[in-house]
Amino acid sequence: MTSYLLSGARILGAEPTDILIADGVVSAIGTGLTADGAEVVDATGLIALPGLVDLHTHLREPGREDAETVESGTQAAALGGFTAVHAMANTDPVADTAGVVEQVHRLGREAGHCDVYPVGAVTVGLAGEQLAELGAMADSAARVRVFSDDGKCVADPVLMRRALEYVKAFDGVIAQHAQEPRLTEDAQMNEGELSGRLGLRGWPAVAEEAIIARDCLLTAHVGSRLHVCHVSTAGSVEIVRWAKSKGWNVTAEVCPHHLLLTDELAATYDPIYKVNPPLRSAADVEAVRAGLADGTLDIVATDHAPHPHEDKDCEWQAAAFGMLGLETALSIVQQTMVDSGLIDWEGVAERLSYAPARIGRVGDHGRPIAVGEPANIVLYDADATRVIEAGAMASLSRNTPYAGRELPGRVVATFLRGRPTVLDGKLA
Amino acid sequence: MKHLLSAGDLTRDDAELILATAGEMRALADRPIKKLPALRGRTVVNLFFEDSTRTRMSFEAAAKRLSADVINFSAKGSSVSKGESLKDTALTLEAMGADAVVVRHWASGAPHSLANAGWSRSTVINAGDGTHEHPTQALLDAFTMTRHLASDGGGLDGRRIAIVGDVLHSRVARSNALLLQTLGAEVTLVSPPTLLPYGVGTWGVETSYDLDSVLPKADAVMMLRVQRERMNDSYFPSVREYSRRYGLNARRMATLQDHTIVMHPGPMIRGMEITADVADSDRSVIVEQVTNGVAVRMAVLYLLLGGSEPAIGADETPTTEETPA
Numbered sequence: 001m002t003s004y005l006l007s008g009a010r011i012l013g014a015e016p017t018d019i020l021i022a023d024g025v026v027s028a029i030g031t032g033l034t035a036d037g038a039e040v041v042d043a044t045g046l047i048a049l050p051g052l053v054d055l056h057t058h059l060r061e062p063g064r065e066d067a068e069t070v071e072s073g074t075q076a077a078a079l080g081g082f083t084a085v086h087a088m089a090n091t092d093p094v095a096d097t098a099g100v101v102e103q104v105h106r107l108g109r110e111a112g113h114c115d116v117y118p119v120g121a122v123t124v125g126l127a128g129e130q131l132a133e134l135g136a137m138a139d140s141a142a143r144v145r146v147f148s149d150d151g152k153c154v155a156d157p158v159l160m161r162r163a164l165e166y167v168k169a170f171d172g173v174i175a176q177h178a179q180e181p182r183l184t185e186d187a188q189m190n191e192g193e194l195s196g197r198l199g200l201r202g203w204p205a206v207a208e209e210a211i212i213a214r215d216c217l218l219t220a221h222v223g224s225r226l227h228v229c230h231v232s233t234a235g236s237v238e239i240v241r242w243a244k245s246k247g248w249n250v251t252a253e254v255c256p257h258h259l260l261l262t263d264e265l266a267a268t269y270d271p272i273y274k275v276n277p278p279l280r281s282a283a284d285v286e287a288v289r290a291g292l293a294d295g296t297l298d299i300v301a302t303d304h305a306p307h308p309h310e311d312k313d314c315e316w317q318a319a320a321f322g323m324l325g326l327e328t329a330l331s332i333v334q335q336t337m338v339d340s341g342l343i344d345w346e347g348v349a350e351r352l353s354y355a356p357a358r359i360g361r362v363g364d365h366g367r368p369i370a371v372g373e374p375a376n377i378v379l380y381d382a383d384a385t386r387v388i389e390a391g392a393m394a395s396l397s398r399n400t401p402y403a404g405r406e407l408p409g410r411v412v413a414t415f416l417r418g419r420p421t422v423l424d425g426k427l428a
Numbered sequence: 429m430k431h432l433l434s435a436g437d438l439t440r441d442d443a444e445l446i447l448a449t450a451g452e453m454r455a456l457a458d459r460p461i462k463k464l465p466a467l468r469g470r471t472v473v474n475l476f477f478e479d480s481t482r483t484r485m486s487f488e489a490a491a492k493r494l495s496a497d498v499i500n501f502s503a504k505g506s507s508v509s510k511g512e513s514l515k516d517t518a519l520t521l522e523a524m525g526a527d528a529v530v531v532r533h534w535a536s537g538a539p540h541s542l543a544n545a546g547w548s549r550s551t552v553i554n555a556g557d558g559t560h561e562h563p564t565q566a567l568l569d570a571f572t573m574t575r576h577l578a579s580d581g582g583g584l585d586g587r588r589i590a591i592v593g594d595v596l597h598s599r600v601a602r603s604n605a606l607l608l609q610t611l612g613a614e615v616t617l618v619s620p621p622t623l624l625p626y627g628v629g630t631w632g633v634e635t636s637y638d639l640d641s642v643l644p645k646a647d648a649v650m651m652l653r654v655q656r657e658r659m660n661d662s663y664f665p666s667v668r669e670y671s672r673r674y675g676l677n678a679r680r681m682a683t684l685q686d687h688t689i690v691m692h693p694g695p696m697i698r699g700m701e702i703t704a705d706v707a708d709s710d711r712s713v714i715v716e717q718v719t720n721g722v723a724v725r726m727a728v729l730y731l732l733l734g735g736s737e738p739a740i741g742a743d744e745t746p747t748t749e750e751t752p753a
Contacts (some may be wrong), residue, residue, distance in 0.1 A: 188536075196625030199536035199602060204626075268544075269537030313545065314513055317535035317558065419522030 003027075003417065005035050005292030009043035009379060011369050012329040013345035019048060021375040029371055035253070043379050050349050051083025051114075053356040053365045055146065055253060056229060056301035057326065058084070059116070061107060061368035062100070063092025068306035068396050070104065073326070074113035075394040076304070078421035080326040081378035081411040082382060083114050084365040085304075089121040090151040096121035096132035098140035102261070104143035113421050114414075117362060122163050122174060123376035126152050131163060137172040145361040148175035149371070150229055151276075153211060155181050171361060173251075175227040178217050179235070179277065183207035190263040190278040198266060200316065203278045205233040212236050214244035216250050227359055228252040228402035230303050232277040234287030234417060243294040251359050253301040254288045256325055256332035261285075261401060271312050271319030272401050275305070292351065299356045302329045306397030324400040327393050334382060339408060364417075375418040376417055384410040394427070396418040431543045432728055434576035435603040444583070450495040450571050450729035454720065456493070466472070469495035473526040474500045475517065476555075477533040479512050481563075482694060484556050484717070487530045490725035495637070496733075506545050514538060526550045528733055536560035559597045565693055568602035568724040570611055572717050573648050576689050585612035590642045592611050592618040592674060593652030593701050594663075596625050600693045601652060605633050605697040618642050620674065639674055643683050650691040651676050651702045667700060677703040681711065689713045743746045 003022040010016050011029070018033035019026060054077065060068035068076075077085045085166025087104050089095035095104060101118035108116025124130050126149045137144040145301040147167060154160045154176060156282070163174050184207045189195050212228055215247035216239060228240060231252045243250045257275060262282050265273040273279060291297040305322025312319050333352065337343045343351070349368075357366020360407075367373040387406050390398040405427040421428055429442060438446070456462055472491040474484050486499065491498045503517060514533075520530055531539050532645040536558030543552040556562040570584065577587050589608055595601045595617045608615050609632055616634040617624065628635055636642050643649065654670065664670045671677075672742075676690065690702075690711045698704045707714060 190627050193627030193630045196627040197602070199558050199599060202626055219534075257675075269540040271546075310513065313515055315533070315535040315541050317539045318514075319539075404694075 002422070003035055003038035004415070004418070005038040006043040006048065006377070007034060007038045007040055009046055009048040009209060012349055014418045016044070016061050016258070019369065019377070021415060021418045023376070024375055026373050026375050027370050028370070029173050033247045035187065041379070041413060046344055046381050047381040048369055049081065049345065049378045049380055050353040050369055051365060051416065052330065052352045052416065053360065053362060053380055054079045054082050054085040054302050054304070055227070055299060055356040055360055056150070057085040057304045058090070058322070059089055059227065060091065060306055062103065066308050066396070066399050067330065067407040070107035070116060071111045072160055073304070074108060074111045074395045076326040077255070077425055078113040078326075078414050078416070079394050079411060081330050081380060081414055082326060082422050083376040083414065083416045085118060085395060086117045086119050086146055086360055087116055088150045089119050090126055094121050094125050095119065096124050096126070098133065098136040099142050099341060099345060101137050101142040102140050112210060113427070114416060117146070117360060118142045118144055119150070119175065120147045122147045122149045122154050122380070123159065128152060128156055128159065131166065132168055134163070134172065135170065138172060141339045144173050145170070146175050147172055147176065147228070148229065150175065153177050153179040153181060155211070157214060157218065158286045160250065161218050161222060164219055164226065165222045166223055173227045173359060175229050176211065177229050177365065178208045178211035178215065179209040180210050190275070192263060192281055192354065194266060198269070200266065205235050205280070208233055208277055209235040210240055213239050216248060220246065220248045220252060224248045226251070230255045230277055230301070231288060231297055232258045232284060233278050234284050237287045237291035237296055240404070241291070247360070251298040251355070252296070254292050255303045256300060256329045257323055257401060258288055258406040259285065259292070259336040269316045271316050272280070272313065272323070272399060274294065274316060274319050274321055275323050276321035287338060289342060292337060294332065299351050299359065300329065300333055301356065302326050306395050307399050309398060312399050313333060313414045322399070324393065324395050324397060327395065328388060328400065328402050330380065330408060330411065331409045334409045335407060339381070375415050377415045378411060379413040380411045381412050382408065384408070386410055429655050429732065432563050432732065433539050433543060433552065433554045433560050433582040435566045435575070435607040438607065438610060443567070443607060446567055446724065446727050446731060447574060448646065449731060450567070450724040453726040454723035457719065457723065462494060465495050465552055466730055467491065467494040469557070470496045470527045470733055471525055472498050472528045472530060472729065473521050474636065475503065475521065475529050475531045476500065476501070477538070478556070480532050480556065482491050483532060483710055485554060487725050490724045490729055494726055494729055496729065499524070505709045515545070515547050518542055522550060523547040528553060528599055529728060530555045532556045536557055551734065553728060556599050556668045558599070560599050562599040563601045563603045563607070564601050564721070564725055564728055566607040567652065567728065568717060568721040569691060569693070570607055571603055571724050572691065572713055572720050573575070575691070576713065577647050578688070583681050585609055587613045587647045588616065589650065590616045590638060591614050591650045591652065592676070594623045594654045594658060595619045595628070595744045596623045597655065597658065598652050604650065605631055608632065616642050616646070618671070618674070619718055620664050639719070640680065640683070644685070646684065646688055648689050648691060649676065649684065650693070652693070652694065653697060654701055658692070665723050675703065676706050678705050679710055681706050681709065684711065691717060692718070
């Protein structure tokens with residue numbers, strides 16, 4: 001296996017040093033390293049981060065290979081600096097059996113661009129009626145630890161309680177898509193001043209917050225582990241902050257788009273901005289940034305949601321919910337959190353690598369860049385800028401809300417267990 | 429202006445030009461020959477994704493009186509999941525050489541997509557989109573109010589207009605609230621709290637839950653229809669309670685000022701939001717609204733498609749000084 005010498009890299013933004021990678025692990029760190037036969041990668045001025053871990057990715061395979069495949073989605077992930085992604089269960093067929101999760105796991109291994117950890121459905125067919133075989137998925141070759149009906153909320157409080165209790169047997173976590181269904185029937189955008197004007201059915205903050213509050217209480221009651229997906233409102237941040245102050249085992253994520261974009265964009269009626277939960281107000285954006293900075297929100301997760309062109313090139317109400325995220329996440333985090341001074345690069349490593357790996361119980365990822373650790377490393381040029389081109393993305397879909405925007409930063413290289421998946425900003 | 433998508437896009441000058449032009453068109457209705465050559469050779473497509481016989485007929489009559497060729501395209505129930513997409517429909521109409529597309533759609537914002545998504549170069553006229561807007565209805569309402577309340581030649585400045593009923597789901601209410609404010613009127617939306625939109629406090633209009641307190645001050649009362657599908661969704665306890673609290677009946681009509689007119693965009697549910705004796709009373713201008721609708725739509729089509737030439741030659745019209753340049 002080829003050895004790599006990353007010269008002059010700034011680990012988590014610290015002073016430049018050399019990193020030697022051999023046999024899949026970090027074998028040496030220090031200035032002036034040399035190694036016979038090692039391929040030298042000039043990392044001067046680049047920041048070295050631990051390989052990013054996404055707890056919330058839609059790879060669409062099996063079933064919607066027109067939107068994304070495990071191959072294309074993991075290429076996008078590698079280009080975005082990710083070395084591991086959790087693939088959501090809302091495929092067709094749904095990932096609610098050991099067979100489907102093992103298939104997705106195997107497709108990820110074969111693709112080889114990053115590790116794929118399937119998320120198991122909480123309920124059979126995401127129907128919210130009976131528990132899927134959570135234990136079988138946990139015991140399968142895919143070793144599922146994260147369970148979610150994402151896209152749908154486990155709304156039935158008894159079913160949610162049972163799921164939280166049941167996963168304690170194998171240290172699982174329920175990742176809840178918090179959306180009270182009756183309060184959001186046919187909801188199209190954030191319920192606010194603008195939804196009334198635009199005549200689009202509102203998705204009120206309370207529909208998210210009520211479920212989060214209920215789930216935090218249930219989690220405390222049964223002594224289990226809850227992860228809150230895509231927190232989007234100021235009220236949700238407050239509730240999670242309160243639950244954590246009680247010492248309850250609750251973690252939460254925020255998506256890059258909720259750190260940057262607001263519901264004002266819906267006034268264009270361009271469905272590229274249609275996402276679930278919806279883009280919220282500027283005050284909500286401020287609150288989720290603050291929550292991510294102070295640790296109330298543990299991680300950034302992309303909710304990468306590819307959709308074919310025809311599902312976005314239509315009326316707003318007819319369009320699908322969701323936007324691409326993998327190839328732009330780190331840039332959005334840099335712009336909203338680092339360049340604004342809210343967190344440093346160590347904070348980025350915590351929120352995009354260490355913490356998501358801990359929540360997902362992924363042992364080989366989310367490790368510090370240190371001698372003896374698995375060589376999952378991203379080299380990132382924070383001084384670069386780039387204009388986002390939808391057509392230039394590795395994803396099979398084009399539904400990025402950032403097309404035409406100039407974003408800071410660029411992933412130069414990604415290493416997965418010592419092997420480059422991306423070099424010079426291109427797939428290796 | 430290329431499209432008419434929202435009443436909010438109209439400046440006061442735009443709106444007054446349309447109303448003045450509609451006045452000329454309205455005069456034409458009293459002539460033996462009701463047809464003008466203004467849009468000869470132009471094609472107007474009525475693209476209706478939702479049933480609305482009266483709006484379609486009104487636009488059809490308007491286009492034909494201007495000598496345009498009219499194509500009616502009923503695509504009811506069509507959606508991405510059920511059939512041809514709006515995009516492909518737009519490409520088809522573009523290929524057929526439609527100069528204007530009059531679109532009625534169940535989705536709020538569909539006319540915006542049609543105008544702005546790059547699918548078509550046609551002029552787009554919003555004939556009602558979802559629960560968003562219905563700008564030509566607001567224009568015909570303003571035209572009707574002007575004829576009754578501003579017959580001295582003034583405008584609607586300071587006139588008090590009450591809009592009563594299901595504001596939440598009403599595109600008519602949204603467009604009227606925007607246009608009437610532009611024209612200087614004072615708008616009060618009267619509705620049970622469940623049927624007022626979230627954030628209505630930012631619309632710049634008054635709101636009230638109490639119809640009886642609003643009626644004596646109003647110069648015009650516009651009753652909105654309550655759709656049947658709302659009746660079993662807990663917006664209000666029962667049809668009877670709704671009628672008692674928000675219906676316009678003879679007792680309430682008696683509290684109106686002498687000059688106050690009663691309006692309704694239709695179709696009415698008699699006995700629900702308005703009683704038959706009110707709908708058929710002398711105050712009711714509901715039938716006249718229909719007549720004015722054709723004139724206003726002629727004005728809109730003419731101004732969007734006809735260019736800058738006056739619709740009616742100066743030698744033909746008695747109101748030369750008001751003829752738009």
